[in-house]
Amino acid sequence: MLIPFFANVAEPLAAEKLFNIGPLPFTNTMLYGLIAAISVLSLFGLGAKASQLWPKSRLAFWVESFVELVLNLMTESFGDRKKALRFFPLLICLFVFILAGNLSGLLPGVGSLTLNVNGQHTSLLRAFTTDLNSTLAMAVVSLTTVHVYALRELGLIGRIRHYFAGNLLNPMNIFIGLNEVFGEVLRLVTLSLRLFGVIYGGEALVHAISALAGNFGWAATLPIMFLEIFFSIVQAYLFMMLTATYLVMATSHDGQGSEAARRSAPAKA
Amino acid sequence: MATQIDPALIKGLTIGLGAIGPAIGVGLIGAAVVGAVGRNPEIQGKILSTAFIMIGLVDAVLAFVLLILFTT
Numbered sequence: 001m002l003i004p005f006f007a008n009v010a011e012p013l014a015a016e017k018l019f020n021i022g023p024l025p026f027t028n029t030m031l032y033g034l035i036a037a038i039s040v041l042s043l044f045g046l047g048a049k050a051s052q053l054w055p056k057s058r059l060a061f062w063v064e065s066f067v068e069l070v071l072n073l074m075t076e077s078f079g080d081r082k083k084a085l086r087f088f089p090l091l092i093c094l095f096v097f098i099l100a101g102n103l104s105g106l107l108p109g110v111g112s113l114t115l116n117v118n119g120q121h122t123s124l125l126r127a128f129t130t131d132l133n134s135t136l137a138m139a140v141v142s143l144t145t146v147h148v149y150a151l152r153e154l155g156l157i158g159r160i161r162h163y164f165a166g167n168l169l170n171p172m173n174i175f176i177g178l179n180e181v182f183g184e185v186l187r188l189v190t191l192s193l194r195l196f197g198v199i200y201g202g203e204a205l206v207h208a209i210s211a212l213a214g215n216f217g218w219a220a221t222l223p224i225m226f227l228e229i230f231f232s233i234v235q236a237y238l239f240m241m242l243t244a245t246y247l248v249m250a251t252s253h254d255g256q257g258s259e260a261a262r263r264s265a266p267a268k269a
Numbered sequence: 270m271a272t273q274i275d276p277a278l279i280k281g282l283t284i285g286l287g288a289i290g291p292a293i294g295v296g297l298i299g300a301a302v303v304g305a306v307g308r309n310p311e312i313q314g315k316i317l318s319t320a321f322i323m324i325g326l327v328d329a330v331l332a333f334v335l336l337i338l339f340t341t
Contacts, residue, residue: 013340073318147282201335226297231328238325 011111012202015131016122018115032110033128036100044096070095070240077244090145094138095240101128102199102232106225111207129190129235130200132192139192142243151252162250191242198235202228280338287334296328 015027047063055061070092074084104110105127114121128134151159163184164177206224213220304321306313 197336198332201332204339234325241322
């Protein structure tokens with residue numbers, strides 16, 4: 001064993017249990033996720049409260065600029081401001097919460113504060129997105145939304161025809177449809193595992209670099225920290241954009257532009 | 270054949286071989302982005318945002334490699 005410290009330094013793959021609520025274990029990622037959610041909610045709540053036609057507070061100005069930026073981005077990808085506004089709350093919630101969860105892992109004291117649980121030192125706080133359960137939960141929420149809205153928009157037959165398009169007597173079309181359905185299931189895996197893998201791998205990288213650099217860990221981890229901040233923003237953006245892309249793909253009628261979809265919608269209702 | 274293989278060798282091979290694919294991918298994306306921005310600089314922002322999505326998708330492979338590397 002040449003390098004024994006990698007395995008010792010990195011945190012375990014599963015989130016550690018802090019205490020039980022009835023039969024359910026309460027883990028450190030859940031605790032930190034709650035803290036991140038409350039801080040994000042209070043920040044945006046304060047921003048919304050101070051929001052005016054001519055914002056005097058600086059916080060309201062920044063929050064509004066940020067929301068406007070994301071809304072413009074969504075309008076661009078949906079191609080329709082009304083449609084973008086319908087899905088906007090979910091998308092910005094995903095973006096901000098994932099960003100807060102990712103960045104909160106880089107704060108000092110996150111891995112080093114420990115709690116004595118049954119004689120073992122477990123870290124009290126751990127970034128929310130370094131737990132596969134939480135990223136899987138977020139992926140399930142976003143993909144459920146995609147499927148519900150697709151069913152509402154296209155109907156059951158249209159939804160099935162979305163996968164099995166063309167003449168169904170041709171076995172090739174059935175094969176393509178099966179592949180599409182498999183890809184749909186695979187989306188859940190990739191969406192959750194990408195976020196988890198990048199953030200957890202990054203945290204393990206920071207630990208490994210600081211262990212390798214010894215006394216100069218404070219200097220050696222600095223570039224890795226910047227890399228981590230970049231990855232945090234990119235992954236949060238990616239999760240939001242992929243959800244938006246899936247929504248666009250699932251709710252658009254095949255072979256028709258959004259113009260035709262808007263014209264046919266009142267006729268159906 | 271019960272030869273003992275040093276785990277450090279396996280870890281080195283993991284990161285060494287696993288970094289090839291994402292490196293090529295990011296290089297291709299970078300080349301395409303530079304070409305696209307050179308052709309029509311007025312939609313640079315749009316191109317860059319798409320490029321960051323693609324880089325995030327490709328870098329996820331490297332993240333899986335790091336995940337395997339640090340957790341085994």
